[in-house]
Amino acid sequence: MNNVTFEVVEAGDAPVVKALLPAGQSLFADAGAMMAMSPNLKVEGSLRGGVMGALSRSLLRGETFFYLTISAPQDAGEALLAPSTIGGIEMLELTGTEYFLQKGSFLAAQPTIELTTKTQNLTKGLFSGEGFFVTRVSGTGTLVLNTFGSLMTFDLAPGQQYIVDNYHLVAWESTIQYSITKAAAGWISSFTSGEGFVCRFTGPGRIYVQTRNPAAFAGWLGRHLPSKG
Amino acid sequence: MAESRQAVCFLTDQPGSQPCQLTLGTGGLLIEPAVGPAVRWPYPDLKCEVGGEDRDWLMASCPAAASAIAQVALRDPDTIAALAACSSGPTHDLLASFADHHQRHTRRSRLTLALGGLVLAGFFIGGWLLLTRLAPTIVAASLPPASERLLGQLAVAQLLAGEERIAAGPATAALKTITERLVAAIPANPGYEFEVHLVASDQVNAVAFPGGQIVVYSGLLAAAGSADEVAGVLAHEISHVLHRDGLRQLISRLGGTAVVRLALGGGDFAGLVAQLGELDQLAYSREQEQAADGAGLQLLAAAGLPPRALPDFFKRLKRQEAASLPGFLSTHPDTAARIAALREQVARLPAGPAKPLDIEWDAVEASLP
Numbered sequence: 001m002n003n004v005t006f007e008v009v010e011a012g013d014a015p016v017v018k019a020l021l022p023a024g025q026s027l028f029a030d031a032g033a034m035m036a037m038s039p040n041l042k043v044e045g046s047l048r049g050g051v052m053g054a055l056s057r058s059l060l061r062g063e064t065f066f067y068l069t070i071s072a073p074q075d076a077g078e079a080l081l082a083p084s085t086i087g088g089i090e091m092l093e094l095t096g097t098e099y100f101l102q103k104g105s106f107l108a109a110q111p112t113i114e115l116t117t118k119t120q121n122l123t124k125g126l127f128s129g130e131g132f133f134v135t136r137v138s139g140t141g142t143l144v145l146n147t148f149g150s151l152m153t154f155d156l157a158p159g160q161q162y163i164v165d166n167y168h169l170v171a172w173e174s175t176i177q178y179s180i181t182k183a184a185a186g187w188i189s190s191f192t193s194g195e196g197f198v199c200r201f202t203g204p205g206r207i208y209v210q211t212r213n214p215a216a217f218a219g220w221l222g223r224h225l226p227s228k229g
Numbered sequence: 230m231a232e233s234r235q236a237v238c239f240l241t242d243q244p245g246s247q248p249c250q251l252t253l254g255t256g257g258l259l260i261e262p263a264v265g266p267a268v269r270w271p272y273p274d275l276k277c278e279v280g281g282e283d284r285d286w287l288m289a290s291c292p293a294a295a296s297a298i299a300q301v302a303l304r305d306p307d308t309i310a311a312l313a314a315c316s317s318g319p320t321h322d323l324l325a326s327f328a329d330h331h332q333r334h335t336r337r338s339r340l341t342l343a344l345g346g347l348v349l350a351g352f353f354i355g356g357w358l359l360l361t362r363l364a365p366t367i368v369a370a371s372l373p374p375a376s377e378r379l380l381g382q383l384a385v386a387q388l389l390a391g392e393e394r395i396a397a398g399p400a401t402a403a404l405k406t407i408t409e410r411l412v413a414a415i416p417a418n419p420g421y422e423f424e425v426h427l428v429a430s431d432q433v434n435a436v437a438f439p440g441g442q443i444v445v446y447s448g449l450l451a452a453a454g455s456a457d458e459v460a461g462v463l464a465h466e467i468s469h470v471l472h473r474d475g476l477r478q479l480i481s482r483l484g485g486t487a488v489v490r491l492a493l494g495g496g497d498f499a500g501l502v503a504q505l506g507e508l509d510q511l512a513y514s515r516e517q518e519q520a521a522d523g524a525g526l527q528l529l530a531a532a533g534l535p536p537r538a539l540p541d542f543f544k545r546l547k548r549q550e551a552a553s554l555p556g557f558l559s560t561h562p563d564t565a566a567r568i569a570a571l572r573e574q575v576a577r578l579p580a581g582p583a584k585p586l587d588i589e590w591d592a593v594e595a596s597l598p
Contacts, residue, residue, distance in 0.1 A: 095248040095263075097237045097302075100282065118283070121338045122345035132342070155244030158290065158300040173246065175237065175281050175288070175302045204239040204288075204300050205246065 002026075002110040006144050008089050009080070015089050016082045017108065017144050019070070026071035029081050029108035029144075033068060038077030044069050069111075083107050083146030087210065090151045091144055097205075098138040098174045101145070103131065105170050110141035127180045127197040129166030129215075136174070145171060149212030156203025163198050167213040173205030234311075236303040238262045241296075251303065253311050258289070260298055268296040272315050277323050284334035287312075287327055365480040369473045374420040377476055378440030384479075385426060385442045393429040399596040400450055401427050403588045407460045408443075410586065411467055414532035421470055425463070429598045433546065437466035439476040447597050454545055456588040461529060461539030468524035474517045522567065526574055533584030540571035 004027045009018045016035055019027055034043060045066035070079050083089065089107065092099065100118060109115075118136040119125075125132035137143055145151070147170050154162055156176065163181075172178065178201045183189075201207055238249035238260060252259040257271040270291035280288035280302065287309055290300045303309065306328065313324035395401055404425045412423050421441040432446040443466050445459075453459045469475060513521070526536040547564050 095237075096235050097246050097248075119338070119342065122341045125342070126345075153245075157241075158239060158288070172282075174283065175239075175246070175286050177280065177282055204302070206244075 002112050002141060004110050004142070006091050006108065006142055008091070014082075014086050016080050017089050017091075019079045019081060019108065020076070021070065021072040021079065022076050023072055023074060026069055026111055027079075027108055028067045028069045028111055030083075030106055031066050031068050033081045033083065033107060034070065035080040035082040037070065037079035038072075040072065040075050041077040041079055042071050042073055044071075081108050081144070085146065085148045085214070087147045087149050087212065088151040089144060089146050090208065091142055092171075094137065094140055094143055096140065098136060099143075099171045100174060101135040101137055101171045102129075102169055103135075105145050105147065106135065106137075106143075107146040108144040109137075110143075112139050112141035113137060113143050114139040123180050124178075127166070128199060129169070129197075137171075145208065147208070147210035148214045148217070149210045152209045152211060154201075154207045154209065156201060156205055156207065158204040160203040162201050162203075162207065164201060164207060164209055165213065166197060166199050167215045168209050168211070169199060170208040170210050172201065172207045175203075176205035176207065177202045233261075234303070234305060234308045236260075236301050236305075236308070238298050239300045239302070240265060241299045246302070249298075249301065251301070251308060253308075253315055258301075258312070258315075260301055262298065265297055268294065268298050270294055270296070272320075273317070275312075275316060275320055277312075277316075277320050279323070279327065279330045283331065285331045287324070361481060365477040368480050369476045372476065374440060376440075377473070378422065378442075380476070380479065381438035381440035381442035384438045385444060388436075388438075388444060389426060389428065395427040395429050395447060395598075399589065399592045400447065403450075403456055403590075403593045404445060404459070404463075406586060406588060407456060407463055408467075410532050410534070410584075411460065411464055411528055414528055415467070415471065416531070418471075423467060423470070435462050435466050437469040437475055439470070439473070439479060441467075441470050443467070443470070450593060451597050452546060452549060453542060455538065456586045456590050456593070457535050457538035458542035458545070460532070460534050460586065461525065461536075461542050464525035464528040464532075464534075465521050465539065467528060468521040469513065469517070471524065472517065472520055474513050474521065477517075478513065518567075519570070522571055523574060526571065526578060530578050530581055533582060534586065535583065536575045536578055537572070540568045540575065543568045543571065 002025055003022045004025050005020045007018045007020070008015050010016050021027065021041065028046065031045065037043070046069040085104075094113060106115065114137070116136045116138070117133050120128065120132050120134060151170065154164075156162055163183075165183075166180075178199050180197050181200045183196060183198045232252070234251045234253075236249050236251045237246045239246055240262065243265075247263050249260055249262040252261070254269070257269045258275065259267060259269045261267040268291075270289075271294075274291050274293040276290050276292055278288050280286045281304075286302045286304050288300055288302055289312075309324055309327050313321055313327075316324060404427055408423055408425050412418070423441040423443065425443045425445055427450075428444060428446050430446040431448040433448045433452045435443065435445045435449055437443050443463065445463075449462065450459060453462075522539070525539060529536040529539065543564060547568070
């Protein structure tokens with residue numbers, strides 16, 4: 001039984017998560033996420049899932065090769081974990097269900113959580129904005145997600161549908177089915193509306209959505225950077 | 230007592246999912262959510278379907294019972310098998326074949342992914358071929374000879390900067406005589422004006438630039454055994470110009486837009502001209518070399534000069550220096566094979582009237598630095 005607890009502190013635009021580790025317990029987190037910690041805690045890089053798992057994680061999903069493992073070998077301690085983007089932090093309690101995560105959403109988890117790679121089909125790989133590979137999160141325990149902007153949840157009842165812009169997507173429960181569709185009825189409108197392709201979800205299950213679009217933000221930032229010269 | 234099994238419930242009046250316990254009792258399926266009252270769904274009233282993103286969840290509901298639970302999601306194979314044993318009719322059939330659904334879905338996804346990958350790979354290879362092979366040819370064909378000449382002159386000026394040129398004397402005169410003879414024999418000259426520049430250098434080399442500019446190093450004349458052999462090399466270089474090989478190399482190197490802008494007098498002139506000087510280091514493709522060999526032999530024959538002079542010169546060079554071969558010989562195709570191919574082609578050429586060159590080769594050799 002893992003009793004590591006997570007708590008969001010410094011709530012606001014740039015929150016961090018405080019993890020309390022009882023003696024003999026550990027957690028794993030995105031490499032580079034540690035901001036501060038008790039001196040008795042031990043930090044190490046771990047592959048999780050072996051070399052092949054780490055390779056698939058870094059090559060296919062664009063995530064870090066190593067995970068950061070923080071453990072409390074002797075006495076209890078605390079660690080502060082910070083995501084790389086400005087935005088919300090959300091804790092998910094997994095109890096028998098599982099989620100698919102978009103790239104870069106994982107911040108930390110209890111070691112009882114399993115992260116594996118799932119291959120998406122061709123249409124979703126090309127147009128979902130998530131690429132051909134997404135992270136499948138399963139197991140029982142706490143998963144900590146980070147988002148760009150704040151996090152919103154949508155709970156879909158059986159058969160209920162909802163449309164989400166692909167770049168705003170953070171995670172979706174695996175009981176949900178989704179398909180890629182044009183945002184508008186026609187091809188031209190789909191692209192002139194600035195939406196292009198969107199994800200149409202069919203319940204039951206939960207969708208996590210971030211309130212800012214990283215690609216749109218990168219575009220905005222690019223327009224404001226001084227040009228070379 | 231029946232075994233209790235883990236599943237996920239979706240309630241009608243609460244958002245989200247929550248864990249629940251399933252018990253396959255005698256009167257039906259007993260569902261106990263973590264929060265809220267338990268419900269029992271009779272087996273004949275169960276409605277089952279395959280669900281989830283990977284078609285690996287069994288979604289069960291009971292439309293007949295107005296219960297607080299809307300749907301139960303489960304995927305443990307043992308639970309599904311046990312449920313199949315309790316049910317009948319279409320529900321039983323679906324449950325019994327549940328594993329196949331997931332496998333079929335996975336197989337189909339992988340197949341479309343593999344096919345899509347092949348199509349994408351084809352698309353990229355096609356695009357690459359278009360950019361590297363077709364585009365230079367199209368751009369080259371659309372540039373008039375006058376623009377090519379301008380490019381060639383720029384490149385030669387860049388290459389010859391700091392080199393010692395031989396502007397007069399028996400060697401320069403000999404090159405002029407040979408070039409005039411060969412150019413007069415070109416079957417259909419689209420307007421190229423050929424000009425040969427002689428550079429004092431030990432290098433055994435000759436380079437053709439777009440538009441008809443040819444640079445010959447004096448080392449090549451020193452290595453040649455006769456004026457006919459030099460004519461063989463020049464016929465080969467003239468063929469590169471006529472085939473626009475140098476221009477295509479230039480376009481591949483600089484990009485079509487840059488070449489067009491340069492020919493029209495715009496763009497980053499200094500930067501592009503600096504790159505033009507490297508043109509002599511560009512290797513022609515094996516196909517371009519073979520085509521220039523073949524066309525060179527025909528040009529020699531048409532000019533009344535002995536075509537065998539070209540393979541003879543290659544043979545002489547091969548004997549003279551085994552280590553490093555000059556640029557126009559390249560290392561490909563394999564020199565021995567190339568000489569053999571040239572000799573074969575020479576044998577097939579119809580014998581025409583010979584018009585020997587009026588050049589004192591000894592005087593040319595004596596004048597070289």
